[in-house]
Amino acid sequence: MQELKEYLESNNRDELHFSEIVNILKQYNEEKFSEAIKLIPKDILGDVALELPDRYFDDMIASLDVQDLVEAVKELESDDQVDFMQELREHDEEIASEVFKRLDRDDQKDITQLQAYKEAEAGSYMQVELFTATEDEIVKDTIKRFSKLKKSNEIENVHNLFITTKNSILLYSIDLDDLLTFNFEKTFQNNIEESEESYEPITAGDKDDIKDVVNLFKEYNLFVMPIVTNDRKLIGRITSDDIHDIINEQATEQMYNLVGLNDDVEEDEEILKAGKQRASWLGLNLITAILASIIIGLFSDILDSIVALAVLMPIVASMGGNAGTQTLTVVVRQLTLGDISPNDAKRIIIKEVSISLLNGFLFAIIMGIIATLWFEIDKLGIVIALSMIINLLMAGFFGATIPLLLEKMRVDPAIGSTVILTTVTDIVGFFSFLGLATIIL
Known part of the structure; x- marks a missing residue:
């Protein structure tokens, strides 16, 4: 608590940095935080609240009275007022309504105007203060x-x-x-x-x-x-500071979507809600894993006769999965940044398939030599080499095609892409490796 007092006393209003105050506040436990938040000058309280991680917002609201919140909102620019009121409404509808009633008519008008826009529209991010x-x-x-x-x-x-x-x-x-x-x-x-x-x-x-x-x-x-x-x-x-925040939000959302998560849910403190969402995607992953296992089951006879295949099989699937994820991440990010035009699909697919093939041949040679020296089984190196090339080729193709197809369908290219890609690379990897082994060995 002393550190916060010293910081506030040693700097005038223009020298206070919200990030510095936030870093100090995050060091406190719940009890000290409730006391410390009351020390923050009301004219910067709103800015500090918006800088804090979402999990602190509830504790802040519980520590302040309605008039404190009104003063905090008054000092914010219009776009930040909307963000603050949205957070407040999610915490407690009744408190948010009371705070809104006590605001000046101009502030109420600005907030209502900006809230009328859809979330993805530019108007919802603008501030109405102009010179x-x-x-x-x-x-x-x-x-x-x-x-x-x-x-x-x-x-x-x-x-x-x-x-x-x-x-x-x-x-x-x-x-x-x-x-x-x-x-x-x-x-x-x-x-x-x-x-x-x-x-x-x-x-x-x-x-x-x-x-x-x-x-x-x-x-x-x-x-x-x-x-x-x-x-x-x-x-x-x-x-530009608003744009910086939007870019960070988009990057966070994209990372979560790639693994089937929702950023709003993950930032929530409700364990059950986050667990439920993760479970739904894990369940889908379980289904895809069962499909891969069914493919393996089709070749149980040759697996029983050549144990080396069981040892090498995960390598093929893993290499395909990683290669595909690399391609997927690059394409999704470029789509988000607007670096890929509608006419670029063919160019992107050819580029990514070429890169995957190049790496496929490289690691096919390396793994073929390793497998031959390791198990001393005739033609085993050829089997894993060919399988590696096939799987990396498919990884590059589907890693580029899946997000491009989803984008064309006007679906976020990050959502579910990883699960689909993993399914493809696992099934292709296992089927090509065990199928070639059945034919060649």
Whole structure:
């Protein structure tokens, strides 16, 4: 507790880093945490709460009264207000309703506006706080207004000045460093007409898919993007820190989906809920394992006569599984990043199959020599070498094809891909190895 007090006392408001406070809070047990959270200044309490892992949110709510929560929400930007209220609603609907009632009408309006958007729409991620100027406004007047708002902490994280018509139609976007080159005695329209620079803004519609917005940020290396309606009316902005959070969320979701898990469930503290979800995928995996076992059972006679096959069999399946997972991970990630266009399917499949074949031949030679020296059985090396090539070929093909096919079907390419791929590589691996052994040996 002393460490937190010293940190808060030794820094003024602008020097406080939410991540530092969060790192200190995470060191405390439940009792100390409940006491420590009350020491956090109310004007930064909301930011700290959103930085904390979800499991701490319940303890925080239990330690604070409704008015504390109201003050915390008031100090947040609109997009963060929505996130906080969503967390609060999931914790306790009654408390969330009471907090919402005590907020200012403007805050209530902003929250309601943003909550009306679907989860994947750009509008649900934007903040409505904007600093704008009209095209006929004198530059020096805008700078004075900006300085006044900044000193009073009414605006923050301003990277660009948006120039609009009087009815809020977006015309231009000006970086603040470019603004310094303007003639302060003239209007924005006069400055822009005299400049050789282009101030045409890169925008996104409020109903656009957030994934497309993320790709635009990456493509143009943006710090901020204005969000407009269909008639180009400026209604909000998305900043790079929001995009960073979205990318982290997408990466986490993708990792969980690859193994059949849901990130929301896994971050929940309810053991039964997480266990139930994992059990469903483990059950599916059990079915695929039984299928592989049935394949093995078809060749029980040759397994009984040549024990070496049982020893070498897992190697073929394991190599195929790992090779396929490598391909799958690469393709899924490239699809997520937008690096694969609709016409790239053939190129991707050929590339991944070629890589798998190259590795297949390499490890076929290595394993063929090892098997021959190890068991001294005639043609056993040929059997495992051919099986290795076949399985790695299929691993590369299906590792690339499965996510591409799911993407075409508008299904998240990460969901269930690993289970499908493992089934294919196991069955192909066992069948090719034991089938070739039956024919050749």
